[in-house]
Amino acid sequence: xxxxxxxxxxxxxxxxxxxxxxxxxxxxxxxxxxxxxxxxxxxxxxxxxxxxxxxxxxxxxxxxxxxxxxxxxxxxxxxxxxxxxxxxxxxxxxxxxxxxxxxxxxxxxxxxxxxxxxxxxxxxxxxxxxxxxxxxxxxxxxxxxxxxxxxxxxxxxxxxxxxxxxxxxxxxxxxxxxxxxxxxxxxxxxxxxxxxxxxxxxxxxxxxxxxxxxxxxxxxxxxxxxxxxxxxxxxxxxxxxxxxxxxxxxxxxxxxxxxxxxxxxxxxxxxxxxxxxxxxxxxxxxxxxxxxxxxxxxxxxx
Amino acid sequence: xxxxxxxxxxxxxxxxxxxxxxxxxxxxxxxxxxxxxxxxxxxxxxxxxxxxxxxxxxxxxxxxxxxxxxxxxxxxxxxxxxxxxxxxxxxxxxxxxxxxxxxxxxxxxxxxxxxxxxxxxxxxxxxxxxxxxxxxxxxxxxxxxxxxxxxxxxxxxxxxxxxxxxxxxxxxxxxxxxxxxxxxxxxxxxxxxxxxxxxxxxxxxxxxxxxxxxxxxxxxxxxxxxxxxxxxxxxxxxxxxxxxxxxxxxxxxxxxxxxxxxxxxxxxxxxxxxxxxxxxxxxxxxxxxxxxxxxxxxxxxxxxxxxxxxxxxxxxxxxxxxxxxxxxxxxxxxxxxxxxxxxxxxxxxxxxxxxxxxxxxxxxxxxxxxxxxxxxxxxxxxxxxxxxxxxxxxxxxxxxxxxxxxxxxxxxxxxxxxxxxxxxxxxxxxxxxxxxxxxxxxxxxxxxxxxxxxxxxxxxxxxxxxxxxxxxxxxxxxxxxxxxxxxxxxxxxxxxxxxxxxxxxxxxxxxxxxxxxxxxxxxxxxxxxxxxxxxxxxxxxxxxxxxxxxxxxxxxxxxxxxxxxxxxxxxxxxxxxxxxxxxxxxxxxxxxxxxxxxx
Numbered sequence: 001x002x003x004x005x006x007x008x009x010x011x012x013x014x015x016x017x018x019x020x021x022x023x024x025x026x027x028x029x030x031x032x033x034x035x036x037x038x039x040x041x042x043x044x045x046x047x048x049x050x051x052x053x054x055x056x057x058x059x060x061x062x063x064x065x066x067x068x069x070x071x072x073x074x075x076x077x078x079x080x081x082x083x084x085x086x087x088x089x090x091x092x093x094x095x096x097x098x099x100x101x102x103x104x105x106x107x108x109x110x111x112x113x114x115x116x117x118x119x120x121x122x123x124x125x126x127x128x129x130x131x132x133x134x135x136x137x138x139x140x141x142x143x144x145x146x147x148x149x150x151x152x153x154x155x156x157x158x159x160x161x162x163x164x165x166x167x168x169x170x171x172x173x174x175x176x177x178x179x180x181x182x183x184x185x186x187x188x189x190x191x192x193x194x195x196x197x198x199x200x201x202x203x204x205x206x207x208x209x210x211x212x213x214x215x216x217x218x219x220x221x222x223x224x225x226x227x228x229x230x231x232x233x234x235x236x237x238x239x240x241x242x243x244x245x246x247x248x249x250x251x252x253x254x255x256x257x258x259x260x261x262x263x264x265x266x267x268x269x270x271x272x273x274x275x276x277x278x279x280x281x282x283x284x285x286x287x288x289x290x291x292x293x294x295x296x297x298x299x300x301x302x
Numbered sequence: 303x304x305x306x307x308x309x310x311x312x313x314x315x316x317x318x319x320x321x322x323x324x325x326x327x328x329x330x331x332x333x334x335x336x337x338x339x340x341x342x343x344x345x346x347x348x349x350x351x352x353x354x355x356x357x358x359x360x361x362x363x364x365x366x367x368x369x370x371x372x373x374x375x376x377x378x379x380x381x382x383x384x385x386x387x388x389x390x391x392x393x394x395x396x397x398x399x400x401x402x403x404x405x406x407x408x409x410x411x412x413x414x415x416x417x418x419x420x421x422x423x424x425x426x427x428x429x430x431x432x433x434x435x436x437x438x439x440x441x442x443x444x445x446x447x448x449x450x451x452x453x454x455x456x457x458x459x460x461x462x463x464x465x466x467x468x469x470x471x472x473x474x475x476x477x478x479x480x481x482x483x484x485x486x487x488x489x490x491x492x493x494x495x496x497x498x499x500x501x502x503x504x505x506x507x508x509x510x511x512x513x514x515x516x517x518x519x520x521x522x523x524x525x526x527x528x529x530x531x532x533x534x535x536x537x538x539x540x541x542x543x544x545x546x547x548x549x550x551x552x553x554x555x556x557x558x559x560x561x562x563x564x565x566x567x568x569x570x571x572x573x574x575x576x577x578x579x580x581x582x583x584x585x586x587x588x589x590x591x592x593x594x595x596x597x598x599x600x601x602x603x604x605x606x607x608x609x610x611x612x613x614x615x616x617x618x619x620x621x622x623x624x625x626x627x628x629x630x631x632x633x634x635x636x637x638x639x640x641x642x643x644x645x646x647x648x649x650x651x652x653x654x655x656x657x658x659x660x661x662x663x664x665x666x667x668x669x670x671x672x673x674x675x676x677x678x679x680x681x682x683x684x685x686x687x688x689x690x691x692x693x694x695x696x697x698x699x700x701x702x703x704x705x706x707x708x709x710x711x712x713x714x715x716x717x718x719x720x721x722x723x724x725x726x727x728x729x730x731x732x733x734x735x736x737x738x739x740x741x742x743x744x745x746x747x748x749x750x751x752x753x754x755x756x757x758x759x760x761x762x763x764x765x766x767x768x769x770x771x772x773x774x775x776x777x778x779x780x781x782x783x784x785x786x787x788x789x790x791x792x793x794x795x796x797x798x799x800x801x802x803x804x805x806x807x808x809x810x811x812x813x814x815x816x817x818x819x820x821x822x823x824x825x826x827x828x829x830x831x832x833x834x835x836x837x838x839x840x841x842x843x844x845x846x847x848x849x850x851x852x853x854x855x856x857x858x859x860x861x862x863x864x865x866x867x868x869x870x871x872x873x874x875x876x877x878x879x880x881x882x883x884x885x886x887x888x889x890x891x892x893x894x895x896x897x898x899x900x901x
Contacts, residue, residue, distance in 0.1 A: 185378070
């Protein structure tokens with residue numbers, strides 16, 4: 001096979017790739033815009049997610065489709081493969097994927113007054129005697145997703161600071177792939193402690209106080225960049241702008257405002273990539289540990 | 303037992319029927335419920351085992367993936383949802399092959415990774431090769447089925463799925479079933495009782511009316527008897543019909559009997575004879591109305607001995623049982639006693655025993671008087687015949703004597719002395735007296751039939767009184783007249799009536815002596831002319847009074863005692879009657895009744 005034929009083949013591939021990428025934008029009316037989320041944030045959140053996804057389609061004037069997967073890993077794969085255009089992903093998968101295949105930040109929700117940030121809570125059962133994270137040594141602990149910042153990176157960063165790894169520190173740890181599941185696992189005492197996304201916890205405290213009242217927060221991390229909405233790098237600039245505009249103006253639209261209120265989000269804002277530098281730093285620290293960062297969704301067992 | 307049953311016998315028909323239906327329905331319901339609940343319990347037990355098996359199979363199937371993925375949270379959700387979805391569930395768990403808890407529906411009590419507390423049941427479950435159902439009890443004592451199934455994949459034992467199902471809800475549903483059965487039984491029993499009451503009410507309503515009618519009939523209240531009407535033609539209806547017929551015929555019979563009784567009572571009461579019954583002791587138990595004629599009330603007889611009223615002549619006895627008649631006298635309260643002929647017969651009860659005496663006394667007083675009068679008439683007739691012939695024979699020589707004495711005293715052949723003249727006069731007077739006596743006698747012995755012509759009785763009285771003024775016996779006495787002018791003429795024999803008046807008034811004049819008075823009164827009374835002659839003379843003694851009209855009864859010298867006998871004969875020949883009442887020392891009253899119209 002000669003260079004020309006290689007070039008030719010490459011061109012063909014590129015053309016096909018162009019077609020794949022450009023087609024959704026050009027034949028907008030036929031192809032639905034796919035938006036992916038995980039259940040990591042809140043289980044049983046489907047109805048609210050459908051609402052805002054439908055809202056976006058309505059504003060764009062084209063159909064939208066909600067794609068839901070269990071883990072961030074699966075979402076990252078979908079983004080990389082171009083099977084979805086837009087996704088809600090945690091800051092950690094963002095910084096990994098950005099470095100890996102160059103996805104772009106679209107907007108981020110502002111939940112707290114401080115800005116588009118959130119925290120990682122360490123929670124224990126409400127009647128637990130544990131008051132500090134260090135006291136959870138030798139106990140059962142729950143993480144959410146191995147690619148979750150608040151549900152995994154922040155606690156392993158804490159452990160790294162103590163010169164510990166999860167398997168060395170805890171008697172047993174599990175992945176629930178859901179922050180709300182973490183809250184429930186603590187509430188029913190399946191585990192004796194868990195790390196959860198502050199936005200999810202606060203949302204549950206407002207909507208299901210019976211559940212959160214059986215738990216208590218013993219530690220709150222410093223602020224980190226909140227779970228952003230990302231878009232494939234390959235998506236047309238025009239569509240990117242259109243979508244971004246929908247989100248940024250959502251709080252000014254009555255229907256959009258209603259949806260935001262339900263989601264307990266003040267508004268969507270444009271965020272810089274530097275917002276996630278703290279995550280990059282923690283990742284660097286943790287990766288220096290002898291234990292490789294768990295990128296696979298299988299839990300380890302002591 | 304008897305003490306329990308005895309009061310039940312006093313229950314009404316309705317109470318008995320209701321109680322029977324109630325017990326019957328309740329008993330049947332309990333029996334059915336006993337069988338149904340037994341069956342239900344077995345069915346529910348089998349159902350529970352079946353459900354437990356199905357659930358544990360589901361748990362085992364759903365556990366494979368989380369176990370392989372080492373996902374206790376995923377398994378917890380499965381266990382949690384299974385426990386929540388079935389109300390019979392107590393717990394659900396999955397154990398690893400070592401017996402440690404992989405996940406449990408109650409993670410707080412059974413933490414993941416911890417070994418399960420060992421007990422015989424658990425130990426057996428851990429080594430179970432297939433489906434294992436164990437029966438145990440929870441701390442509350444409820445039966446729990448522990449159902450275990452090994453989780454096997456490609457021949458590799460991954461762990462054990464185990465669930466607990468409780469009988470609590472089974473018991474709950476059985477309790478509800480029992481309660482429902484009881485409530486339905488109670489309702490049915492109440493319905494049965496009500497039905498019993500309704501049926502018995504209908505029955506007893508007819509029976510009560512029957513009973514009331516029977517009471518009315520038995521107490522003789524024939525008019526209060528009600529016709530018992532029933533719409534139903536059941537046994538009670540037929541009984542009511544029969545009763546109506548019986549009551550109707552009974553009423554007829556009773557009325558017949560009452561009519562017969564009234565008839566017989568009438569016969570007895572209105573009989574012209576004295577009819578009585580006596581008890582064995584001889585006291586009156588019944589007297590008929592005839593006895594009232596004696597002047598007593600019926601009550602004065604009842605209970606008193608018959609001998610106090612009935613004086614038997616001879617050896618007859620009022621309470622005797624002989625059928626022979628005997629003569630007796632019945633005492634009257636006022637007026638004359640009655641002469642009766644008594645026949646008695648024993649009074650027997652239904653068995654034939656003598657319980658008293660039935661007596662029948664026939665009043666023969668009148669007949670007795672008639673007999674005496676006839677006897678007297680016959681005697682007089684005989685005497686009359688003889689005396690008439692004799693008087694006739696005496697009268698002829700007496701006429702010769704009178705003529706001879708008259709000739710001697712009017713034209714003697716030689717002068718006679720004064721003494722001789724007095725003697726002659728005596729002979730002449732006595733001869734005339736003898737002649738008068740003979741005339742009276744002949745008039746009595748050979749009475750002539752009255753010759754009726756209309757005459758004024760008052761005039762006849764005047765004539766007699768005028769004639770009497772010249773009679774020496776009447777001299778010096780006052781005779782008063784009270785004559786009724788309305789009397790008018792009546793048909794009488796004037797000579798005979800004058801004879802009657804003469805005799806009666808003369809008797810009175812002779813009775814009063816020199817300082818008495820006599821009143822002659824006439825009046826028209828009850829179709830008769832009544833002539834009353836009253837004096838205030840010495841009166842007539844009782845004995846004489848009873849025989850005053852008998853001939854030859856006299857208290858005075860110079861008479862044959864035929865005066866009043868002649869008077870009575872004349873009055874009777876006129877169809878009248880004469881009565882004399884007298885009281886000694888006070889006076890006498892003679893009443894003569896003559897019929898105004900002659901038939």
